[in-house]
Amino acid sequence: MNPLHIVCPHCHTVNRIPSERLAQQPRCGKCKQALFNGHPLELTGDSFQQHITRNDIPVVVDFWAAWCGPCKMMAPAYAQAAANLEPRVRLAKLDTEQEQSIAGQFNIRSIPTLILFKAGREIARQSGAMNAGDIVRWINGHI
DSSP: OEEEEEETTOOOOOOEGGGGGGGGBOOOTTTTOOOOSSEEEOTTTTTHHHHHHHHHOOEEEEOTTOOOOHHHHHHHHHHHHHHHHTTTEEEEEEEETTHHHHHHHTTSSSSSEEEEETTTTEEEEEEEEHHHHHHHHHHHTTT
């Protein structure tokens, strides 16, 4: 048994889940909600660090904004990729207008920008809208 730390997308509590149970729709020990729901998680300034640093699975963050046409175009493909990649990878979104300090910290110059994090470190970065297949291939190529 190799337990993994998985941060709950609802209450942000860190859960220890045996790796072999990831595909069995595990629930949070605190709030009892599903740890994976096949949809990208909306991150805020309060939850960003917790998810990036405390998850033992890779976390991909889509840095986006509501006014961005390519971001809106890519949103359904990103959701489709989340359904395809969970529970091996957590997909999340961060609104760069709401969280300008985090966008600045990661030197986001164009959106959408995807950043793949593992153990709190940036592993890879890709700017520009992509379709679901390209998102999945890009992530799989780096994990």
